[in-house]
Amino acid sequence: MSIRLENVSYRYLEDTPMETTALAEVNLEIGEGEFVGIIGPTGSGKSTLIQHFNGLLLPTSGKVWVDGVDLAHKDTQLRIIRQKVGMVFQYPEHQLFGETVLEDVGFGPQNGGLPAEEVEQRVRRALAYVGLDFEELKDQSPFELSGGQKRRVAIAGVLAMEPSVLILDEPTAGLDPKGREEILDEICALHKERGITVILVSHSMEDVARLVDRLIVMDKGRVVLDGTPVEVFREADTLRELGLGLPQVTELMHELKAKGLAVNTDILTVEAAEEEIARVMGGQR
Amino acid sequence: MRFRNLTIGQHIPGDSPIHRLDPRTKILGTALLIVLLFSVDGFIGYALVALAVAAVIHLSELPWRFVIRGLRPLMVILLLTVGLNVFLTEGEVLFRLWFLTVTREGLVRGLMMGTRLILLILGTSLLTLTTSPIQLTDGIETLLNPFRRIGVPAHELAMMMTIALRFIPTLLEETEKIMKAQMARGADFQSGGLMQRAKSLIPLLVPLFVSAFRRADELAIAMEARGYRGGQGRTKFRELRFGRIDAVAMVLSVAFTVLVGVLF
Ligand SMILES: Nc1ncnc2c1ncn2[C@@H]1O[C@H](COP(=O)(O)OP(=O)(O)OP(=O)(O)O)[C@@H](O)[C@H]1O
Ligand SMILES: [Mg+2]
Numbered sequence: 001m002s003i004r005l006e007n008v009s010y011r012y013l014e015d016t017p018m019e020t021t022a023l024a025e026v027n028l029e030i031g032e033g034e035f036v037g038i039i040g041p042t043g044s045g046k047s048t049l050i051q052h053f054n055g056l057l058l059p060t061s062g063k064v065w066v067d068g069v070d071l072a073h074k075d076t077q078l079r080i081i082r083q084k085v086g087m088v089f090q091y092p093e094h095q096l097f098g099e100t101v102l103e104d105v106g107f108g109p110q111n112g113g114l115p116a117e118e119v120e121q122r123v124r125r126a127l128a129y130v131g132l133d134f135e136e137l138k139d140q141s142p143f144e145l146s147g148g149q150k151r152r153v154a155i156a157g158v159l160a161m162e163p164s165v166l167i168l169d170e171p172t173a174g175l176d177p178k179g180r181e182e183i184l185d186e187i188c189a190l191h192k193e194r195g196i197t198v199i200l201v202s203h204s205m206e207d208v209a210r211l212v213d214r215l216i217v218m219d220k221g222r223v224v225l226d227g228t229p230v231e232v233f234r235e236a237d238t239l240r241e242l243g244l245g246l247p248q249v250t251e252l253m254h255e256l257k258a259k260g261l262a263v264n265t266d267i268l269t270v271e272a273a274e275e276e277i278a279r280v281m282g283g284q285r
Numbered sequence: 286m287r288f289r290n291l292t293i294g295q296h297i298p299g300d301s302p303i304h305r306l307d308p309r310t311k312i313l314g315t316a317l318l319i320v321l322l323f324s325v326d327g328f329i330g331y332a333l334v335a336l337a338v339a340a341v342i343h344l345s346e347l348p349w350r351f352v353i354r355g356l357r358p359l360m361v362i363l364l365l366t367v368g369l370n371v372f373l374t375e376g377e378v379l380f381r382l383w384f385l386t387v388t389r390e391g392l393v394r395g396l397m398m399g400t401r402l403i404l405l406i407l408g409t410s411l412l413t414l415t416t417s418p419i420q421l422t423d424g425i426e427t428l429l430n431p432f433r434r435i436g437v438p439a440h441e442l443a444m445m446m447t448i449a450l451r452f453i454p455t456l457l458e459e460t461e462k463i464m465k466a467q468m469a470r471g472a473d474f475q476s477g478g479l480m481q482r483a484k485s486l487i488p489l490l491v492p493l494f495v496s497a498f499r500r501a502d503e504l505a506i507a508m509e510a511r512g513y514r515g516g517q518g519r520t521k522f523r524e525l526r527f528g529r530i531d532a533v534a535m536v537l538s539v540a541f542t543v544l545v546g547v548l549f
Contacts, residue, residue, distance in 0.1 A: 016351055017297055056465050079471055087469040095466035097491035107488065111471030143495070157470060 001067050001084060001164040001197060003030045003053050008062035010048055010221075022048040024221040025062070030199065032164075035191050037208035037229075038201045040218030041243050046201045047090070049218065050167050053199065054078075054085040083112050086163030090170050092154035093147070101127075101145075101153055102138040108161040119160075126160035127153075130186055148179045155183070159190070165197040166190070172207070184211060209233070209247040209268040217244070230266045249273045296417050301346040302530065303415045308424030310531040311412050317542045318408040322401050330549030331400045337541060338404055338411075345415050355410040356403060363402055371395035418450040423525055440516025448504070456497065463492045 010023040022045045030036055030053075038046050051057040052064050055071040055078040064071045066081055086108075089095070098104030105126055106119045114122070124134040130152040137145075142153050155171065168187065172180040188211055191198045202208050208215055208229065215232045217225035219242050225232050233239070233250050245251065253265045253273060263280050267273045298304070303311075321334055342352055356363070376390030413421065426443035433439050464474065467488045474485055 015354075017348060051465070054469060056468060079473065082469055083471055087466075089462065089466045089469070092466065094496060095463055095488075095492050096495075097488045107467075107472070108470035111473070161470065 001032050002065075003085075003165065003197075004028070004065045005052065005059075006063045006065075008052060008059040008064060010045075010052070010057060011060045012048075014060060022221050023052075023059075026221075026223055028216070028223060028226075030197065032197060033195050034197050035188075035211065035213045036197075036199045037212035037215045038199065038218060039203070039205070039208060039215065039244060044218040045221040046218055047169055048221075050087065050169060050199060050201060053165070053167055054082045054087055056082075056087070079111075083108070083161050084163055085165040085167065086158040086161050088155050088158050088166070088168040088171055090173055092157070092171070093150035095157075096142040096150060096154055098142055100139050101142050104142050105153060105157045105160050108157060112161060122160045122162060123156070125162075126156040129159055129190060130156045131182065132156065148175060151175065151179075152183070163196065165199070167199045167201075169201045170203060171200070172202075172204075180207075187211075205245060205247040209250070217242070229268055233268070234266070295414060297347060297351075297414050298417070299346055299415065301344060301415070303341060303345040303411070305530060306415075306534055307525055307527050307531045308416050308420040309428055309525065309527065310534050311416055312421075312424050312428060314534065314538045315408055315412045317538050319405065321542050321546055322405055322408075324546045325549050326397075327549050328397075330545055331397065331404075333545050333549070334404055335400065338407055341411060342407070345411060347411075347414060352407065352410070352414070355414075356406055359402075359406055363399060366402060367395045367399040370398050418447060419523075420525075422447040422450070423521070423523075427525060440519075444516075452497075452500070455500070456493070459496055460489070460493060463489055463496075 005026050005028040008023055008026045008028075009021065012018075012020045012022055026049065038049065040046050048057065052059060052071075053066070055064070055066075055076070058064075058072050066085060069076055069081065071078065071081065096104055098107065102120070102123055105123045109119045109122045123138070127134045127137065132149065132152055137149075137153070142150060145153065151171075155168075158166070166187070171187070172183055175183065184207055187198060187200070190196060200208065200212065212229060215225070215227065215229045216223055217232060217239070224242070225235055225238065233246050236246055236250075236254060239245060246254065247268060249270050249272075250265065250267055253263050253267045253276070256263050256277070257265055261277075261280055263276050267276055318334070318338070325331060325334060342349065371387060371391045371394075372385045374388055374391030374394050376388035379387050379389055379392065381387070416424070422443040425446065426439050429437055429439035429442065464472075468474070472485060472488055474482070474489070476482075477485065
């Protein structure tokens with residue numbers, strides 16, 4: 001399942017005095033099974049971009065293809081595309097509505113026309129993926145859960161459609177560090193085990209550095225950098241100009257180098273940094 | 286999405302002479318326009334009022350296309366009014382269209398009703414387009430103040446209006462967000478019969494109400510935390526000022542209303 005954008009521009013409130021160009025001439029291709037991170041300053045067009053991947057927004061100009069299907073074509077069934085390209089919005093718990101967790105999480109598959117037993121199977125699997133117990137929660141009201149549990153239920157609501165592409169817009173905003181880590185690990189596991197494409201919008205350099213294979217940097221509606229995290233973080237000056245900075249360990253390695261220690265700065269994790277420093281210092285830990 | 290096409294109730298900040306007028310002047314001016322539209326009869330009168338409205342739009346420095354577009358959401362009502370008047374008025378028959386008869390009187394009345402409605406919509410949307418919600422409610426509050434003696438809760442009404450106006454865009458935004466989130470899960474708000482559609486609104490309405498109540502709670506707490514306790518003894522950061530430009534505008538509008546109202 002690949003996604004391709006060609007010269008995509010999007011303007012909000014076109015023809016009004018408040019018109020804003022949120023995307024300008026974006027060209028992009030995301031292949032099957034990739035784990036892509038999207039970062040960029042506030043208002044750079046990240047959320048606008050990802051809403052083009054499942055046809056929630058159609059480009060003002062340019063074209064979007066999902067799996068070779070032109071989303072703007074009049075015969076395209078966007079509902080079918082949306083079953084395959086799942087999207088978790090920021091603060092997804094704000095969309096909860098069901099009387100029970102089962103009803104809420106089952107909403108997506110049910111809209112896909114699946115029989116009741118299959119819906120229940122899917123809900124069971126989806127809840128397991130986000131670390132929740134089906135038997136314990138299925139008859140509870142989603143409104144009585146804790147904040148972190150609500151978030152998980154809402155994410156399960158998208159996973160239950162078993163999409164082949166999963167898009168998440170800052171899925172961990174407002175969670176405690178432990179909750180953040182767990183949810184990101186679950187997403188990572190999903191990517192590894194089921195081979196689905198994951199597109200993650202995030203403000204945390206640490207998270208994207210740790211997880212993704214490919215990193216896209218947006219600014220003012222344009223893609224300014226696109227490559228592996230190591231490649232992207234080599235452009236330290238561009239990133240600082242955008243107010244984004246580097247992951248803390250990478251920043252540390254840059255500073256060590258500036259101070260005269262001949263370390264390799266292509267380091268993204270604390271463990272790798274430890275090894276590299278040990279290597280340079282001559283093996284003593 | 287489509288809600289954002291509504292220009293009524295929107296405010297476009299600016300620095301034109303119309304923007305700078307005291308809100309009370311603009312509210313009274315709009316009231317005069319309404320009075321005028323219902324007292325004028327005959328095409329010359331309407332043409333003069335239309336000219337005046339056009340002059341105000343020009344002075345407001347808003348893009349014409351944008352102001353005119355405010356008519357679009359009300360097109361159905363407009364067409365219905367004109368249509369009913371054209372086809373249902375008895376009189377000298379001009380021509381027949383299938384089973385409908387068009388009379389001279391009907392045509393005249395339809396056109397006049399149409400013009401009246403258009404000018405009414407344009408005039409009132411000009412008021413909100415050029416006046417910020419805060420100014421608008423401030424204006425209404427001061428205009429209502431004299432009626433406090435007879436039990437009109439001027440401040441409370443104004444505060445309710447401020448809050449309501451402030452939250453319209455927020456709620457529309459929220460609606461759009463929730464709709465998108467549910468559409469991403471395959472919800473369909475457009476097709477199906479009446480029952481089907483009503484049912485499809487549940488996944489939209491439940492989260493919307495939950496969030497509206499949450500916001501109301503938060504707002505009440507925030508207001509109390511900052512010492513709000515009603516209108517008594519409350520002072521204003523921005524006092525309304527009735528300046529020279531307002532005096533000129535007022536005199537002009539009253540003179541115009543009296544003149545056109547009496548003559549036509
Ligand atoms: N519904 C909307 N109506 C009008 N303008 C909008 C709307 N949504 C976004 N914009 C504008 O489009 C631009 C891009 O917004 P977008 O939400 O895509 O940015 P973002 O990168 O997701 O930002 P953030 O990191 O804050 O979530 C911004 O200038 C924003 O003000
Ligand atoms: Mg965003």
